[in-house]
Each structure stands twice: as C-alpha cells, then as structure tokens.
Amino acid sequence: MLLVWAHQVNHLNITKLITQAQLFPWHGVDQFMMVEHWSQDTLLRQRKLVKMNGQYALHQPVCKQLTSPAPVNFEIKDVKRDYVQLQWEPPQIDGGARITHYIVEKRESKRLAFTTVTNSCVRNSFKVDDLQEGGLYHFRVLAVNELGVGLPAETIEAVKVSQAPLPPGKITVVDVTRHTVTLAWEKPDHDGGSKITGYTVEMMTKGSDKWTVCATVKALETTIEGLTTGEEYSFRITAVNDKGKSDSKPLGASVVARDITIEPIVDLLFNTYSVKAGDDLKIDVPFRGRPLPEVTWKKDGHSLKQTTRVNVLTSKTSSKIVIKDSTREDAGKYEIILTNSIGIKSNAAGLLSEPSEGTGPVTVKDDVDPPRITIEDKLRQLVVVKAGDILRIDAEISGRPIPVTSWAKDGKEIEAKARFEISSTLTSTTIIVRDAIRRDSGQYVLTLQNVAGTRSLAVNCKVLDRPGPSAGPLEVTGLTAEKCTLNWGPPQENGGAEIQHYIVEKRETSRLAWTLVYADMKATTCKATKLLKGNEYIFRVRGVNKYGTGEALESDPVKAMDPFTIPAAPTNVDVTSVTSEAMTICWERPVSDGGSSISGYVIEKREKSGLRWVRVNKKPVYDLRVKASNLREGCEYEYRVFAENAAGLSAPSLSTSLESGLRIVLASVTTLIHQLLQSVFHT
Structure with missing residues (x-):
C-alpha cells in the first residue's frame, strides 16, 4: 500500500506506516516523525500532523488501495431440509477502501465450479434457499470494495442440507403381558431429507417425571421387557437421523403391565363318537385360553397313557387324540382338562364299541x-x-x-x-x-x-384412512438418456375415499433425497423428463385421498441410457482428384449404425508437421465424399472421418497414411509445368 501526502510546498513521501493490523514499508523520505498510530477504518478520512525539517504541517492522506482479504469467522449458523443460514464477520483489513457488499456462492460437492447465489449482500449473514433436500454443498463468501472482489472464505467440509425428522406416526399397542408390552408405529411423514437410522423408545412409570430409554431399534415394532406387574407405564418414541432426533411422539394412553387373561374354553363339537373295531379314531378338540392352557387327557378317570397306537397331538389352539386300529378295550370316557392361571375347564367325550344287534325301527327326535x-x-x-x-x-x-x-x-x-x-x-x-x-x-x-x-x-x-401403496409393479418403459414413461395401478386399499391424485418422485441412487416429478398427477401413467445420461434412478408413486398421502410404491433402479449407441467408424478413407488447392476425400459407410440411422459425417484434417486436427466441414456431410479446399501449396495432409447418429460421434476412422502411398503433396501447376519442360530439354 502506498500512501502519498500532498503538502502545500513540498511533496512528502512517508516511508513507514503503523496500523493495528500490520507494518507497511514505504520509500523515498528523508526525515519524518509519526504523530500517532492510525486505525485502518479511519486511514482515508483523518488528517494527520507530520513533522518534517523541524516544522509541523497538516496534510491530507491519499491512499493507493487494494482489494479486500477474506471475511473471517465464516460459519454455518443453521441448516434445514431446504436452506442454509450463513454468517461471517468483515475482513480485518478492508484493503484501504470501504467494503460495499458481499458475494455468496455455492457448489454441489460432486461439481467443481461455484455458482453465484447473490452478488449484492450488504449484511454479514445470508439465507441460501431452494437447496436440494439431502444434497451436499460447499459455500463461500467474498468481500467487495470499489477496487474489486477480495479473497473467499469457504466452508472446509461439505454441508448436508437436511434436518431432524418429523415425529413417528400413529403408535399402537400390539400386545400386553405382566412383564412386556409390544408397540408398533408408523414412519414419520418426512425424514428431514436424511435417512431414518433408528427409533428411540422411552418409558416413564406413573408418578415419576423421568423418562428412561428402554429400546433403540430400526424396525417399526418392538417389545419392551422387564416391566413390573401391575405398574402403569407411559411410552413415547423418537425418530433419529444423522441430523438429530425428532420431537417425541407419545402413546395416546398409559399401559398397565398385566396379562390379558381368558379362562380356558373347550369347543367340543360332539360328546359321543362311534367307530368300528379296527378303524382309526381321531378326536380333535379346539380350545382357547390366555395364558396358554396346559392340556391333559384322562380315560375313565385315569391319566391317558400314550402307546404306539394311542397318541396325543397338542398345538396352541387344539388337542387331538389319534387311536389306531381301535378295539373294544378303547371304549370308555375320555376327558380333556385345560388349566391356566384363571381356572380349569374340562369336557368329556364318550367312545362306544361296535353296536349290538338292532332292536328294530325306532323313531328318534333330538331336542336340538x-x-x-x-x-x-x-x-x-x-x-x-x-x-x-x-x-x-x-x-x-x-x-x-x-x-x-x-x-x-x-x-x-x-x-x-x-x-x-x-x-x-x-x-x-x-x-x-x-x-x-x-x-x-x-x-x-x-x-x-x-x-x-x-x-x-x-x-x-x-376403515377410512390414508391410501395403501399403489398396485405394482411400478414399470419403467421407453427409457432413454433423458426421459422415460412410468406406469402403475391404483391402490388396492384406497383408505375408504376416492384417490384424488398421485405424487410422483425420483431420486438418484447415489442420493437420499427425493425430487418431485409431478405433484398432482391424475392418471396412473406419466413421463419423467430431464434425466441425466448415465445416472441411475429410482422412482416412487404415492396416492393421495382426502385423509392424506399414502404409502409409496418404488420402482427397481434403472439407468438413463439410450437404447442405441454411437455408430462404428467409417472405413476405407481415400483421397482422389488432387489439385494445387483442393482434393476430394471418399469413404465407405460404417459396418454398424449403432441402432440409429446415420445423420451425417464429420471430416478432419491435419498437416504432416502438426499435432492438431482441424475440421474440414462446418455442416454435417450426408454424402460419402467431400471436397477439401483452401489448402496450402507444398503441405502434406492426412484425413480422418467420423460418423454421427442420435447417440453422438463415432470413433475416428483410420487416417489416410502418409507412409502407405496416400501421402499428398500439393504443388502448384506452374511447378509441375516447369518440371515437365526441364525433362523435355534434357532429352
């Protein structure tokens, strides 16, 4: 920085200036004395008293100014799912000119170039809106004075645009025992732009004001064990992502840890069973009870002994006796006894032997x-x-x-x-x-x-509720590098109300955030456009009725690629009709058009002594030949040809070889005539 002081008589150059920030060297002064230290912000405005040659004089400073250094204490003040709040402090040195404003820029982590968010920020903070939910960004800010743009202050690490998720959905009690409670819940309506990593379940006993963590799970259901019988508990659940925890979602009512009890019930269909000797007999008795009853069988008042012929098969809902090759000794009274903590229930089934001779016709009327x-x-x-x-x-x-x-x-x-x-x-x-x-x-x-x-x-x-998932699969058809068509079916469960529309979204498999394709799609088919070639995408569809947005149906990952490829290179490139200023290049069609018709050809040339290829034709050539003109006399050239279709340019053809006889030497007509005349005179 050069500071020049204008004097009424003399021109005074000061060689040394002390500021609060640093020491500046100066040149060209015989003697001087600093009256005081100058602060940076008043350097241009204050008049200073300077002693020179034994005299004091009042002088007005004029400064040769510089652009500003970087702002300091640059930080991310707040992050939400679609915006970031930036904050900074002015540079310690303003370059000798007042800071007029700031430029704020951003870039996605996978890109190299910054883009300007605003070039007219006059405060020391700025809110960057409309960011990609779940995206990773770098930010920087630059101070501007009247001489230009200063150095940037930049975030060291990428900032993920997301926030803590919303609370979980509805919580229900699936089961209760004297020592356990099983809870289930729905996903949050929004994950905050970052994947849900788990759920924290907390409980609090009645009369206490302290919540304790009783489970940390990734699923939407858990069983809390170790409860005290008869104790009343409250529960709440929190969703967690990499940005933090959601607000807690409480269970609607407290739960008392006790068994849901049901007295044993025997559903015996018949009291009397008959079978012929030698046949198999099966008696299946359904039962219920909670806790699960203990089952025992008796025959004629004594415990039933199982043998190779007599077997008892008991499940959670029934007990079955199987008697193989029954005999007279198997006749009798069979009794099933169910026992649990609530009570005891028994019922009997009689087994009769083969009947004796009949008594003749008897009319029987059952009271049933x-x-x-x-x-x-x-x-x-x-x-x-x-x-x-x-x-x-x-x-x-x-x-x-x-x-x-x-x-x-x-x-x-x-x-x-x-x-x-x-x-x-x-x-x-x-x-x-x-x-x-x-x-x-x-x-x-x-x-x-x-x-x-x-x-x-x-x-x-x-039950009137939000819709279930749309009928799958979510089909992706007509896929190209830029667009595709999606097809799906209406939800099998519409939640009891008409489906008003569908929300269609997409995301790249390398990202977690979903991007809106259509917010109000009435049909069950649509086109997704603006895809990036080579990127892999997943699509999802959610039905909407008057009760809310339903569950999502997702597609399989698909890659945005054209169904065709670039063509093969042209073949047999040759040069004909050589003159002093032009020549004609010919070639043959590629052996493959890549699945898309050839739209034209591009021809390039290169001088023998050069490295750079130069395009011959400005517009695509549709024929299999082209005339190259405006060539330099005496230069040697080689040529190559590209084929083009909807997918792009092919690889280049083999160039015309200088060593294989396709070397082209342009000579003027006068030179050729001169050579011919010389040969005639010599002969």
Whole structure:
C-alpha cells in the first residue's frame, strides 16, 4: 500500500506506516516523525500532523488501495431440509477502501465450479434457499470494495442440507403381558431429507417425571421387557437421523403391565363318537385360553397313557387324540382338562364299541336347534369407521345345544389381543377393535357350530384412512438418456375415499433425497423428463385421498441410457482428384449404425508437421465424399472421418497414411509445368 501526502510546498513521501493490523514499508523520505498510530477504518478520512525539517504541517492522506482479504469467522449458523443460514464477520483489513457488499456462492460437492447465489449482500449473514433436500454443498463468501472482489472464505467440509425428522406416526399397542408390552408405529411423514437410522423408545412409570430409554431399534415394532406387574407405564418414541432426533411422539394412553387373561374354553363339537373295531379314531378338540392352557387327557378317570397306537397331538389352539386300529378295550370316557392361571375347564367325550344287534325301527327326535345369528340392519350394510376409532360388531346368537362361537377376518381366525376383544355369552357375542387402522378393513365372519349344523354371517367393514401403496409393479418403459414413461395401478386399499391424485418422485441412487416429478398427477401413467445420461434412478408413486398421502410404491433402479449407441467408424478413407488447392476425400459407410440411422459425417484434417486436427466441414456431410479446399501449396495432409447418429460421434476412422502411398503433396501447376519442360530439354 502506498500512501502519498500532498503538502502545500513540498511533496512528502512517508516511508513507514503503523496500523493495528500490520507494518507497511514505504520509500523515498528523508526525515519524518509519526504523530500517532492510525486505525485502518479511519486511514482515508483523518488528517494527520507530520513533522518534517523541524516544522509541523497538516496534510491530507491519499491512499493507493487494494482489494479486500477474506471475511473471517465464516460459519454455518443453521441448516434445514431446504436452506442454509450463513454468517461471517468483515475482513480485518478492508484493503484501504470501504467494503460495499458481499458475494455468496455455492457448489454441489460432486461439481467443481461455484455458482453465484447473490452478488449484492450488504449484511454479514445470508439465507441460501431452494437447496436440494439431502444434497451436499460447499459455500463461500467474498468481500467487495470499489477496487474489486477480495479473497473467499469457504466452508472446509461439505454441508448436508437436511434436518431432524418429523415425529413417528400413529403408535399402537400390539400386545400386553405382566412383564412386556409390544408397540408398533408408523414412519414419520418426512425424514428431514436424511435417512431414518433408528427409533428411540422411552418409558416413564406413573408418578415419576423421568423418562428412561428402554429400546433403540430400526424396525417399526418392538417389545419392551422387564416391566413390573401391575405398574402403569407411559411410552413415547423418537425418530433419529444423522441430523438429530425428532420431537417425541407419545402413546395416546398409559399401559398397565398385566396379562390379558381368558379362562380356558373347550369347543367340543360332539360328546359321543362311534367307530368300528379296527378303524382309526381321531378326536380333535379346539380350545382357547390366555395364558396358554396346559392340556391333559384322562380315560375313565385315569391319566391317558400314550402307546404306539394311542397318541396325543397338542398345538396352541387344539388337542387331538389319534387311536389306531381301535378295539373294544378303547371304549370308555375320555376327558380333556385345560388349566391356566384363571381356572380349569374340562369336557368329556364318550367312545362306544361296535353296536349290538338292532332292536328294530325306532323313531328318534333330538331336542336340538341349528345355530341362528341376528344382527342390526346397519351391520348388514358396509360398516365404516375412521382410523383411530373403535370398530364394534354385536350379534345375538341361539342354538341347541349352545353353539361354539368363532370370529375370523379374511379367512383367518381372530385371536384376542391388545386391540382385539372378543366376548361371548349364551345369547350374544361381540368383537371390538380399538384404534382401528387401514388394515383392519375387510370381511369379519361370525361362525356358530353345534351338532345340528353350522351357520356363518359376514360383516364388511371399511376403515377410512390414508391410501395403501399403489398396485405394482411400478414399470419403467421407453427409457432413454433423458426421459422415460412410468406406469402403475391404483391402490388396492384406497383408505375408504376416492384417490384424488398421485405424487410422483425420483431420486438418484447415489442420493437420499427425493425430487418431485409431478405433484398432482391424475392418471396412473406419466413421463419423467430431464434425466441425466448415465445416472441411475429410482422412482416412487404415492396416492393421495382426502385423509392424506399414502404409502409409496418404488420402482427397481434403472439407468438413463439410450437404447442405441454411437455408430462404428467409417472405413476405407481415400483421397482422389488432387489439385494445387483442393482434393476430394471418399469413404465407405460404417459396418454398424449403432441402432440409429446415420445423420451425417464429420471430416478432419491435419498437416504432416502438426499435432492438431482441424475440421474440414462446418455442416454435417450426408454424402460419402467431400471436397477439401483452401489448402496450402507444398503441405502434406492426412484425413480422418467420423460418423454421427442420435447417440453422438463415432470413433475416428483410420487416417489416410502418409507412409502407405496416400501421402499428398500439393504443388502448384506452374511447378509441375516447369518440371515437365526441364525433362523435355534434357532429352
């Protein structure tokens, strides 16, 4: 920096200047005295008193200024899923001129060039908006004074544009015992732009104000063990990604650690069984109970002994006696006994031997009635409930003997669990589904059975909720380097409401963030454009109804590539019709067009003594020959040819070889005539 002080009589050059920042050297002064130290920000504005040759004079400084150094304390103040807040402090030295504004720039981590975000920032902070969710970016800021742009201050590491996820979705209690609780939950509505890495489950006992972590899992369901019987617990769940934790999502109601108990129930269909001697007899007895009952069998009041002929097979829902090659000794009274912590239940089955001779025709009238089911008229229509509400189906039953009752949904028997309650009396049965979710939709079938027959009645239910995933697969067709066509089917579960539209998104497999393709697609097919050649993509589709956005259907990864390739190189390049200023280059078509028709040819030439190839034709040539003109006399040239199709230029052909007789020497016509005349005179 050169500072010149203008004097009324003399021209004074100061050789030394002390500032707060550093020491500057100066040249060309005989004697001088500094009156005081100057601060950088007042250097241009203050007048200083200088002593020279024994006299003091007041002088006005004029400064030769420099561009500014880099701003200091550059930092990322805040990061969200679509913006970054930058902050910095002015450079310690402004280069001798006031900082007028700042330039803020960004670049994606996989790119080399920075792009300008703003070139007119007048504050020491700036919010960079509209960033790619989940993308990695570098940022820098440069100070500007009247002499130009200063040095940049840049982030050292790439900044990921994401934030902590939203809380998990709805939490439900799947099962409860005296020592365990099983919880399930839905994914957050948004992952914050970064993949969910896990979930933290916390619990708090009643009367306490301290939450403790009881599980850390990656799945959407977990079982918390080690609970104290009879204790009441509250639970909450937090989603976690690499940016941090979401807000906690609490379970709607507290849970008491206790077993859901059901007294043992024996569903014995018949009390008497008959079989001929020598045949096999099978007695299958369904049962229920919670905890799972212990099963024992007795015969005529004594424990049943299993032999090679007599076997007992017991599962969680039934117990079966199998007697092979039955004899008279197998006749008797067989009793099944079920025992759990709630009580004991027994029932007996009599086994008769082969009958004696008949007594003649006897008219027998059993005092039995077949099962009957009566429900309200509203249950005969479609039963509709909202997600989170209670689904309840009541039915009056009758029959003689009392029929065995069972409930099934979509062909599978329903077991009483935390959300499902089944209660039956002699005259009625009820099923209750708490906190209904979309998969609770379906057909509920009540079945009654006794010796007089079987009766079933179906009740169709629909739970209004967000849609399920669209019907797959999500097909990707018509793929090129820039676009493709997507096809899918409507969701099998529409959540009880009409699908209004679909949200279509894409992402590169190398990234975690999804990019919107269509926000309001009405059809089940669409075109995805603006793909980058060679990049691998995954697409997903989500249906939307009036209750929200449904689950996603994803495609398999596909690479954006054209179905054709560049052509093969042209062959047999030759040179004909050589004159002093021009020649004609000929060639043959490539052996393969790469699956796309040849759109033209590009010809290049090179001088023998040069390294650089130069294009001969400005526009593509469609013929198999071209005339090269404006050549320099006496120069030697070689040529090569490229074929072009929709995929691009082919590899170059073999060039015309100077060593193989295709060497071209341009000579003027006068030179040739001169040589001919010389040969004539010599002869």
